[in-house]
Amino acid sequence: MQPFSGAGYDRAITVFSPDGRLFQVEYAREAVKRGTTSLGVKSTEGIVLAVDKRPTSKLVEPKSIEKIFQIDDHIGAATSGLVADARALIEKARTESQINKITYNEPIRVEGLAKRICDLKQMYTQHGGVRPFGSALIIGGVNGTGCKLFETDPSGALIEYKATAIGAGRHVAMEEFEKKYHEDINLEEAIELALDAIYEATDGKTTKESVEIAVIGIKDKKFRKLSDDEIAEHVEELLIRKSKEEKEE
Amino acid sequence: MNDKNKLKGTTTVGLTCKDGVVFATERRATMGNLVAHKVAEKIFRIDDHMGTTIAGGVSDAQKLMKFIKAEVALYRLRNDARISVQAAATLTSSILQSSPMYVQILLGGVDDEGPALYSLDAAGGVVKDMMISTGSGSPVAYGVLEDRYSEDMYVDEGIETAIRAIKSAMERDTFSGNGILIATVTKEEGFKMLSSEEVEKKIKEVN
Numbered sequence: 001m002q003p004f005s006g007a008g009y010d011r012a013i014t015v016f017s018p019d020g021r022l023f024q025v026e027y028a029r030e031a032v033k034r035g036t037t038s039l040g041v042k043s044t045e046g047i048v049l050a051v052d053k054r055p056t057s058k059l060v061e062p063k064s065i066e067k068i069f070q071i072d073d074h075i076g077a078a079t080s081g082l083v084a085d086a087r088a089l090i091e092k093a094r095t096e097s098q099i100n101k102i103t104y105n106e107p108i109r110v111e112g113l114a115k116r117i118c119d120l121k122q123m124y125t126q127h128g129g130v131r132p133f134g135s136a137l138i139i140g141g142v143n144g145t146g147c148k149l150f151e152t153d154p155s156g157a158l159i160e161y162k163a164t165a166i167g168a169g170r171h172v173a174m175e176e177f178e179k180k181y182h183e184d185i186n187l188e189e190a191i192e193l194a195l196d197a198i199y200e201a202t203d204g205k206t207t208k209e210s211v212e213i214a215v216i217g218i219k220d221k222k223f224r225k226l227s228d229d230e231i232a233e234h235v236e237e238l239l240i241r242k243s244k245e246e247k248e249e
Numbered sequence: 250m251n252d253k254n255k256l257k258g259t260t261t262v263g264l265t266c267k268d269g270v271v272f273a274t275e276r277r278a279t280m281g282n283l284v285a286h287k288v289a290e291k292i293f294r295i296d297d298h299m300g301t302t303i304a305g306g307v308s309d310a311q312k313l314m315k316f317i318k319a320e321v322a323l324y325r326l327r328n329d330a331r332i333s334v335q336a337a338a339t340l341t342s343s344i345l346q347s348s349p350m351y352v353q354i355l356l357g358g359v360d361d362e363g364p365a366l367y368s369l370d371a372a373g374g375v376v377k378d379m380m381i382s383t384g385s386g387s388p389v390a391y392g393v394l395e396d397r398y399s400e401d402m403y404v405d406e407g408i409e410t411a412i413r414a415i416k417s418a419m420e421r422d423t424f425s426g427n428g429i430l431i432a433t434v435t436k437e438e439g440f441k442m443l444s445s446e447e448v449e450k451k452i453k454e455v456n
Contacts, residue, residue, distance in 0.1 A: 103343060104324075104336035112328040143330075144361065 014128055024132055025125050028081075028154035031134035035080035037169030037201040038067060040138040041181070042149045042162050043190035046217040047140035049078040050194035052169070052202050054210045068214045068225065072097035074107055075141030076214050076223045080167035081154075082134035089133060093117055107221075110141035110148040114158055122156030136166040142221045163193070169201025176200050187215060195238045204242070208232040258424035260386025261291060261302035262414045263355040264398060265366045265379045266407040269435035270357040272302050273411035275386070275419050277427040287427040296321050297439040298331055299358030300432050304384040305371070309350035317341055317356075333360040338367035338375050345373030353383040358434045386418030386425035393417050404433050408443075412455050 009015055010023035017023060038051040051067040068078050069090040077093065079086035096116045100108035117137065124132045132154045139150045151164045163181045165173035176197040185193065191213060199206045213226040213234070226234070258279040264271040278286035293301045293314045299321065303310035320340055324332040332340075338356050345352075349372045357366035368381045380398045382390040393414040402410065408431060419426045429452065431443040443451070 103340055104332070105339035106333060106336050109328040109330060115327060 025155045028132040028134045032081040032136040035167040037167040038078035038080040039165035040140045040149045041190040041194050043185045043187045045187035047147050048190040048194050049214045051078050051212050062209045068212050070223045074221045078138045085133045086135040109143050114139045114150040118152050118156040118158045172201040173197035208235040259304040259384030260418035260425040261383045262411045263366045263381045264407045265364045266402045266404045269404045270364045271407035271411050272432045273415050274430050275425045279424045292432045294440045300440045302355045304353045306351035310352045334358045334365040342373040342375045359436050386422035389418040389421045390414040
């Protein structure tokens with residue numbers, strides 16, 4: 001019997017398979033693909049981060065599910081994949097932000113922070129005795145007079161986006177973005193687009209309890225999670241919009 | 250560091266002007282009463298938008314300049330943006346705090362916020378000011394600056410004022426002399442070291 005070509009090459013992450021793949025890193029990416037949908041949209045007025053956080057059981061306190069994290073006053077991140085791994089990365093990001101403040105007496109730049117996080121992720125794909133982080137981060141924030149949005153994956157790769165999504169609903173959400181995103185989108189429209197994408201990615205199972213939204217405005221440079229009331233309002237609008245669209249069809 | 254050691258030699262001047270920063274120093278390096286070097290370079294380019302002057306121990310100053318240049322270059326590469334003058338001053342202060350060096354430096358330049366000038370002492374103390382002089386000739390230079398400097402000056406006038414201050418210090422301070430070195434940092438031209446011909450011309454204009 002011919003053994004499958006990668007057999008044995010997924011035991012240690014530091015070992016390449018003969019065709020140049022790192023299986024453990026690919027498996028970590030799979031963990032992200034199985035995660036809930038998280039996304040980020042860049043607008044002319046700031047960044048929008050949104051996540052689907054449907055509880056697995058009615059008994060779970062919805063408030064206790066946290067998938068959007070504040071990193072610094074002006075930076076936040078939406079996560080997907082292993083929550084515990086994400087929390088470890090967020091802790092690192094928060095520390096790096098404060099170190100930057102002590103070193104330079106100014107807020108860390110978004111790309112600088114994203115690179116620091118990716119440096120750590122990369123380290124966990126090359127050192128022995130460790131496993132890669134099973135989570136992807138969408139890091140968004142404000143730099144001076146503009147805003148930036150990055151996606152990091154378990155290999156430590158870093159890509160800047162105008163709008164991006166991670167997790168199980170990535171493909172559906174990205175299709176939605178490609179259809180509707182435009183360069184001069186404002187913050188309200190970006191929230192709408194983010195919710196549209198989550199709605200599509202979750203087959204319409206979006207309720208006011210199932211989404212978490214955060215914004216970082218260019219003007220005030222402050223990370224802020226939307227309140228329950230604000231989210232309820234946005235979701236209500238979304239559902240009205242969607243039912244109208246369906247009727248038209 | 251006691252004051253007896255602090256003011257061994259050198260006169261440097263840094264001025265914040267409306268459109269940039271002016272640095273001026275004399276060129277004498279001393280070892281006690283000996284003039285050890287007559288064409289010392291006491292102004293350094295840190296980046297396109299930033300420069301420094303040094304006073305104090307030559308080896309410490311040279312080492313510190315290498316550190317700052319490297320850190321500023323790394324910052325630019327990592328963040329895809331040039332470092333602000335404020336951030337560079339904070340960073341230099343941290344370096345000096347962790348290992349004090351026998352230097353007194355001026356660090357200034359132009360960033361998004363406009364022109365800025367900082368003075369750093371041997372132990373990492375930072376002071377932001379509009380007009381600063383360091384070194385043994387600074388009391389003389391300050392006399393001139395207090396009389397002539399104004400915050401509404403443009404770089405051209407700043408150069409003239411700096412020359413007057415350095416010239417006076419060279420006349421009355423034994424440990425300052427052997428000519429003048431001038432550099433400017435403006436938004437348009439960035440860091441620019443004036444050639445010796447340009448400096449000569451400016452000195453003649455002042456006279």
